[in-house]
Amino acid sequence: MTRRxxxxxxxxxxxxxxxxxxxxxxIIRDLMFKGRSSYTEFLRAEEGIATxxxxxxxxxxxxxxxxxRVTPGEGREAKRYRLTPKGVDLLPVxxxxxxxxxxxxxxxxxxxxxxxxxxxxxxxxxxxxxxxxLAAVSPxxxxxxxxxxxxxxxxxxxxx
Amino acid sequence: MTRRxxxxxxxxxxxxxxxxxxxxxxIIRDLMFKGRSSYTEFLRAEEGIATxxxxxxxxxxxxxxxxxRVTPGEGREAKRYRLTPKGVDLLPVxxxxxxxxxxxxxxxxxxxxxxxxxxxxxxxxxxxxxxxxLAAVSPxxxxxxxxxxxxxxxxxxxxx
DNA sequence: GATCTTCACTTGCTTTTTGCAAGTCTAAAT
DNA sequence: ATTTAGACTTGCAAAAAGCAAGTGAAGATC
Numbered sequence: 001m002t003r004r005x006x007x008x009x010x011x012x013x014x015x016x017x018x019x020x021x022x023x024x025x026x027i028i029r030d031l032m033f034k035g036r037s038s039y040t041e042f043l044r045a046e047e048g049i050a051t052x053x054x055x056x057x058x059x060x061x062x063x064x065x066x067x068x069r070v071t072p073g074e075g076r077e078a079k080r081y082r083l084t085p086k087g088v089d090l091l092p093v094x095x096x097x098x099x100x101x102x103x104x105x106x107x108x109x110x111x112x113x114x115x116x117x118x119x120x121x122x123x124x125x126x127x128x129x130x131x132x133x134l135a136a137v138s139p140x141x142x143x144x145x146x147x148x149x150x151x152x153x154x155x156x157x158x159x160x
Numbered sequence: 161m162t163r164r165x166x167x168x169x170x171x172x173x174x175x176x177x178x179x180x181x182x183x184x185x186x187i188i189r190d191l192m193f194k195g196r197s198s199y200t201e202f203l204r205a206e207e208g209i210a211t212x213x214x215x216x217x218x219x220x221x222x223x224x225x226x227x228x229r230v231t232p233g234e235g236r237e238a239k240r241y242r243l244t245p246k247g248v249d250l251l252p253v254x255x256x257x258x259x260x261x262x263x264x265x266x267x268x269x270x271x272x273x274x275x276x277x278x279x280x281x282x283x284x285x286x287x288x289x290x291x292x293x294l295a296a297v298s299p300x301x302x303x304x305x306x307x308x309x310x311x312x313x314x315x316x317x318x319x320x
Numbered sequence: 321g322a323t324c325t326t327c328a329c330t331t332g333c334t335t336t337t338t339g340c341a342a343g344t345c346t347a348a349a350t
Numbered sequence: 351a352t353t354t355a356g357a358c359t360t361g362c363a364a365a366a367a368g369c370a371a372g373t374g375a376a377g378a379t380c
Binding site: 006007008009010011012013014015016017020021022025026029045046047048086089090092093094096097098099100101102103104105107108109110 | 170246256262
């Protein structure tokens with residue numbers, strides 16, 4: 001359907017115009033759980049996305065404001081992407097997908113203990129990830145955001 | 161990536177091999193929320209899936225045991241599909257997608273009140289849908305107009 | 321009982337999107 | 351000055367999607 005065309009006002013359909021393909025959610029996964037955040041790191045993922053497709057998906061995700069480019073410090077390092085709050089809001093979806101696959105795919109590699117914790121204390125797991133992810137989002141460089149409470153300092157790391 | 165190829169043991173990737181495309185989740189949506197369950201009903205959905213793609217997705221979903229064909233009663237009616245328990249287990253994902261789109265897409269048509277209830281009493285909403293969907297999983301279908309049954313009108317109403 | 325519909329697909333062909341290899345461009349390291 | 355690394359782009363073949371038309375079987379209609 002020229003995949004990105006909006007054809008109805010259905011929320012499911014809207015979501016699919018943003019990430020209804022085989023690759024987009026893998027990039028989000030990498031950003032969310034795998035600590036990958038640069039072009040070459042995404043390329044290194046096991047599934048082997050093609051370079052042109054990766055460039056295309058990154059551009060779309062940025063356009064859709066699910067991810068954003070981190071303006072690199074003056075020291076020469078790789079360009080990095082990060083999730084926006086809109087991107088972080090996909091966390092529940094991702095956790096549900098993990099839960100679903102853990103239940104229905106015998107070959108899925110998710111630790112027993114993680115799945116158990118996810119099912120027992122979903123809100124807690126979600127909150128933990130969310131805190132970590134949001135800590136990395138747009139730390140407005142001039143002002144100090146007051147939300148420091150309960151956030152371990154290790155969250156400061158923006159690279160790897 | 162020849163979309164269905166399994167390239168890693170990642171749960172997100174597994175989920176994408178099942179429904180990582182622009183159409184599959186729309187079929188699941190139709191079954192889950194719209195009361196559509198036959199080939200022509202799926203075709204009538206606003207997004208306008210192509211006939212060959214629909215046939216292909218139905219076959220895959222059946223193969224993946226997300227949906228199943230309802231053996232038709234002796235009376236001549238249209239063939240119907242229904243969600244398997246594995247398919248019903250996608251309900252949390254779907255609700256999260258609705259929530260996400262309601263939050264981030266101004267044009268998404270989900271009723272205010274439904275979204276509010278979804279956020280306030282997620283477990284209740286989920287349980288309600290799950291019960292309805294699972295009730296439809298086993299029993300032989302009576303002759304019944306399927307489109308009328310059990311779609312909360314909130315899902316149809318537009319917000320804004 | 322021959323024709324008309326409806327339903328659920330298939331087939332064939334065009335267009336779009338992927339997949340893959342190679343190349344470009346920039347900046348820093350050697 | 352030459353390599354190297356990162357982030358892409360380009361070109362082309364292959365796969366998938368889109369579209370129109372056709373098929374076959376069952377039931378309804380004339």
